[in-house]
Amino acid sequence: MTTLRIWKHFPREDLYECYQCARCTGSCPAMEVAPAIGPRETILKCLNLGHQDVVEDERLWLCCTCNVCEDRCPQKIPISDLLVALRNSAARRGNIPARLVLAVELLAKTGRSMIVHQLDEMRAHHGLAPLPPAPIEEIRELLSKTGFREVIEF
Amino acid sequence: MKEPESLTEKTSEHNDLRIGVYVCHCGKNIGGTVRCEEVAQFATALPGVMLAKDSLYTCSEPGQEQIKSDIREHRLNRVVVASCTPRLHEPTFRAACQSAGLNPYLLEMANIREHCSWVHLHEKDAATEKAKELVAMAVSRVARLMPQFEVTVPVARKSLVIGGGIAGIQAALDMADAGYKVYLVEKAGSIGGRMAQIDKTFPTMDCSICILAPKMSEVGRHPNIELLTLSQVQEISGHIGNFRVKVFKRARYVTDECTACGECIDACPQLVPDEFEAGLSIRRAIHIPFAQAVPSKYHIDMHHCLNNQGIVACDRCFQACQKKCINFADRDQVLEFEVGTIVVATGVDVYDPTPLTELGYGKFPNVITTLEFERLINAGGPSGGELIRPSDRKRPRKVAFLQCIGSRSKRASPYCSNVCCMNTIKDALLIREHWPETEIYVFYIDIRAFGKGFEDLFQRARREGVNFIRGVPGEIIEDINTGDLRLLGENTLLGSHYRYTMDMVVLSVGIQPRKDSASLQRMLNLATDTDGFYMEAHPKLRPVDTTSGGVFLAGAAEGPKDIKDSVTQASAAASRANILMSKGEVTIPAITARIDRDKCTGCGLCARVCPYHAIEGGKELGYYRVVEAACQGCGVCVPECRFGAIDQTHFTDDQIVSQIDRVLANNPHDKILCFACNWCSYAGADFAGVSRMQYPPNVRIIRTMCSGRVSPAWIDRAFAGGIGAVLVSGCHPSDCHYNNANRETARRIERFWKRMERAGINKDRLRLAWVSAAEGAQFAKVISEMHEALARTPADKVHKEADKLREFLSKKSSSQ
């Protein structure tokens, strides 16, 4: 099932245009500092081995999401869209970094992606009123309908 | 809309018809599927047919003799041959007719092989029935054919060569040597072009200017060549054999007495970046492009001269010139002359990599392009041939070449520029030869060493220690203190990230069509390919011709090319032009459009769609007329006329309507009527036949020269007559044989669809498909799809919609 869902969100034909010039990986800041897979290898693996190999690989998440790869791609392959599709698929298989699970759980629980102690005091220090509460009921209902539970329990 | 005419009425006009029909077995090619005797028997009964015969090989000597003797013996005045595609043997049978005294335009062929027996191999009955109908269609058409006489127009024995690079030089010399007068027009101050800028050539490492300069001087002194430098073609009118050319010649401000002594340069106070040196050095306003320039004369770049306001504010060069060759009163002029042929050799531009900000070109001084590098290592260049880098004029110890800059990219040019790989390898070897301690790195995607001697050169570079790294850098970082460059990228073969520090980076930039190529394209009615280069008439068999008669292509204007290919093509273009000029006349097929002056209202719609500007006239004149020598016979103008004033010779409305009516005569609701253009779609259907691709037998193909000839009135007639489906097919949009005349096809079909909607007819029953000559499979697929759709449509629905259309049309005509 998941196989099909990736290509539903991303036109696979675009990948065939990749001729492995490595401009994407040459520009990739994450690859300079971490053992990321990089778009070039990701695309090659999707084409030659099928995407299973990629979506089960933790290194898929080593990424700055800076999109410089797509910006430099001479074939204008929508790499950012591809990576979103692949990571969504990885997430459904439970391949999600722990920090990211915490972040989206927080969002689903509180309606915000940050939390701090003594928020009101801090805002008062800058002369600001307390932050009105987030519309958490509506957000949770929306998330129930979009199928977010496929990935994260909340 | 014309009233439908019945078949009997029409033939009664032609009761003196004596048609001979010949049905060919083509061995088992046709005879194995189609019962040819039965078809011949059927043909005997068709109106106007005097005799019908079947033979084993009609194209053989005995087969042709049979036709000839029948023409003489039975006084046949029309001939139908039912055999293979007319694209193959029409010339054969036309010649046979002619030798027997029958006008060759009174022959018609029924294609019962490629379009019938080969594509319905296992449906003998259906194929035989289809063959009968194809023969009947041919008989209807042949009855309406008229004798035609091809006109010949004289070809002026003079040629125009546009562009003075190596291709233009070679073409000019070849034609001039053959004895024809050549005007060579070059926009720069000297001929030589890109080749003059290059240091060495690949794959044999000859010195570029050393082998070019002798050819340049030959042009300069050739009695048959009139060299026009600082000149640009401004206007071209006329047609094959007789072009009228206007050339704008900029003032030189230096007379022909100039001996190129150079005294004037030191006197000139105006400094300008030197374009010949790719901006790496400066020149004066008075200058000569380079030492070997032809003509070897100085000229003043008035744009940068202090006297550019029209008054003499500075006369230092005048004072310095002992022979007094400076003439500030010199003026631009427009020259006019006539030529019979034209060779376009306008060359290419070089990609400017500034937009690729990650590479730092234009920002980091030590990032240069290959063209700049050529000047940098050239003995005549700004550094006197010393390899130095721009930032500190020191010799670089580590040099990187980056391949595919501006090529194979949707962000620049999508095609491979063809010359960059070998050029880089040549440059790398040059560095190796003169400065062997230099480390050289070539960052590449694919090395394309496809030509003669190319792989050898590549292997030599490897043996000599040039480092080839697969994976071009994504980013270049400049060290602000040293000017050194750090290259970040991935070595894809090792799968590892690299960081190299280089002293200098050379961007191997691609080549592009000239920025101003559109103006010449319009003047000469040239087509361009999707990359913007001028398009050849046929990619394989007519590689230097254009679709405009008498106009030929040479060099990189047609597509990226190296020097050898440019020279080869230039000689080919010259030879093609020489054929025309040596014959001195050219025959034009009698398929041109004709305008009936009595019916013409002078509205000019036809002239607007003509891709060749072959229709002249105007409102003031009250009518338009076709210039026969310029008309290429596409017929796109005919459907455009609202007053029925235009028709196309040999493809008249009457002739084609007779074919349509024949298709409508029996069970039209089961059939698909297909209009196919001669060059792509008809040939595509032929290709389906040659490849034995099977498709349903209910399609009937009518050939026109261009899909632009297909008149909406024909489609009306077919649907009103109850046809099941109609297919209009032509060349792919940019491949049209007639200079994008099929844009009109698309426009007319769009409009027709809207009309079908208004009339309440399912618009899916009319299909427009682009099928190239190579797309037999596509043709078969389209027919199969249409057949399936038709099979789902009940016959009474087809009839009901035909009624609706007739009602709609009659309402329309009464409201007008």
Next chain:
Amino acid sequence: MKYALYLGCAIPIKYPGFEATTRLVCERLGIELVDLPFACCPPGTSMKMVHYDSWLVLAARNLCVAEEAGLDVLTLCSGCVNTLKEANTILKKQDARRRKVNRVLEDHGRHFAGTIEVTHILDVLYQDAVVEKIVRKMEREVPLRVGCHYGCHYFRPPKYMYPEELSPSESYVPVKMDHLLSIIGVEPTEYSRKFLCCGSPLGANMDQDAGYAITRQKLGHIHDRNIQALSVICPSCFEQFDMGQVVLSRKFKDNRKVPVFYLTQLIGLALGMKYRELGLDVHRVKSRKLLEEIGMA
């Protein structure tokens, strides 16, 4: 000039000083800001990566809130502008996706119609009318060598962020912050790899050290050019540079530090606002000394 102020999460919660400054600066420049019941954007770096459909629906909800008020959205964060602008474009252009999203939203009485635009504070301040106001209201120049950091999500992918302003190679090279700051007497200073990521998303999602390794590279290029201060338009980039310098200096014993400002804080300085008023006191890398040097503390 009236906008729906979209605060997002990081600014009101972690850096309320930016919110306070921006509100004050906008008031001085005659830009009216309206607060609406928005929720988390949600970030393209988290929610979108995990579940695209949820990301799109939550973003659409925010867009609907602004549509209901009939106001264009003004964002203060590169992440927020990225999510909301991209979602707005996709929902406007792709009928199937819009229908699907609207089916979910309809139960909550919302409907995405595609009637508003999303913009960022930098683009708002860069408008001619606002620049003229800045020039008129300016009380002093800010003579600092400033390096601008735009933040990747502010302008990439350009097909969503700046489709009308693509370069010949169909990329987008942002310049507005440099131009804007030069108006208030800043010396915008180029540095190598100016458009390199700050490292924040890599650090936040996966590997803090790897994220800071990128930050360190970037800071190296910034020090090479003797840049005195950084200007950012995104709270995540801010945190990465501000907090990052504290972490990196401890780890690598490097005492070179460069204060980081949120864009409106620099504009605020020019408009005569004070250190505390601008919330500069809570920054980890202190700017007081630097500002004293130019007589502005």
